[in-house]
Amino acid sequence: MSNGTLFDKVWDLHRVGTLPSGQTQLFIGLHLIHEVTSPQAFAMLRERNLKVLYPSRTVATVDHIVPTDNQARPFVDILAEEMMQALEKSCKDYGIRFYNIGSGDQGIVHAIAPEQGLTQPGMTIACGDSHTSTHGAFGAIAFGIGTSQVRDVLASQTLALSKLKVRRIEVNGQLRPGVYAKDVILHIIRKLGVKGGVGYAYEFAGTTLEAMSMEERMTICNMSIEGGARCGYVNPDRVTFDYLKGRDFAPKGENWDKAVSWWESLHSDADAVYDDVVIFDAGEISPTVTWGITPGQGIAVDETIPSLESFDLGDRDVATEAYRYMEFSPGTPIKGTKVDVCFIGSCTNGRLSDLREAAKFAQGRHVANGVKAFVVPASERIKKEAEAEGLDKIFQEAGFEWREAGCSMCLAMNPDKLQGNQISASSSNRNFKGRQGSSTGRTLLMSPAMVVAAAVKGEVTDIRELL
């Protein structure tokens, strides 16, 4: 196989056939499920008396509705309790591996599959969740699907899909101090737009990406979908293999060596042809904060809220709505904006390296008066590892709450919600209207380090002032 991208190679290897519609019937190697998008899919299976074709290729966890403080069952929220019971029953009925609360392995679906080595290069991975793009960090083709597609994968382990185009996004050079993977992806989305990736898979490459850890690559791929790309990936390399080696589901012994040479062969070829190529210079990226209601409305922390005229005609309506909803005026600096809530967590930035980096800035400082700040590890394993390093103590001494694993205030399908028009500094990935649990709540997306800076100063702060 030559002249191809990893995307083309993995797609072709998983092609079962071409459907009368012209779509590809694609085999899905790993199907991840959670409590929100699976109940109806299982109901549809039951209605038709269908089985789960390959239960061993399906893995379940619970994340969105999980309370991150009091996890006693039954949950206070009856609806959450019902969803929980539905998933427990379906996993039992169909013989699906389920990482329940307290198992030691529960967590946000996009955190647990990589940490257990379930996510591997060259796989096709689907999950009823848009941030499935995260798994592309390993050189997998991974994308979110809807509930009826969850049903299709459960029943047939395949999906009907149209092939995507591939855009190579190269970022080269060294990141400046205080600039993180989160800033890189916020910058990319700011430049290419929230719809710029529609119809594309994003191949993230370049020396900046090559120098990144797997967790940083996951942060980048996680937000591909916020740029409109259904999947994003990084070609697997030594960093990928080192991360995977020894993990629960990673190949062992001589199978490991075989797997590595196989994975290496899936790398995009040097002469691969792309539908588009975009190149960024890492040195031009600043600590970035969103000021608006889409992840594309980001600015460098030392910039001011952009003027209406600075937007393309097609983007002016959403900019106008953003000024109104956020109660921000063009020309105002984002730095110094008072914050009410500071949230560190989510499948974008709730991993161990994120917590470590955040703890560095929390150590010896204290959350400002009147600010509620909390840290939610993405998984039970991450929580345990963080505690073993004493990160929980650092955060608690600094005035942060230390919580159980889950999605928490990323989406607020659980008790963690903003009140009224509170402003939150959040390490999550979406700043949509009402996203964090209040229909007037306001979200500013930023890196975990910047969330800590906001927490200790009580306002949006340039992390470089704390370096």
Ligand SMILES: CC(C)[C@H](C(=O)O)[C@@H](O)C(=O)O
């Ligand atoms: C609940 C789920 C379907 C949703 C998604 O698809 O991404 C959620 O995880 C989100 O982040 O908005």
Ligand code: SF4
């Ligand atoms: S952490 Fe947020 S983005 Fe990730 S799966 Fe949960 S709700 Fe979705």
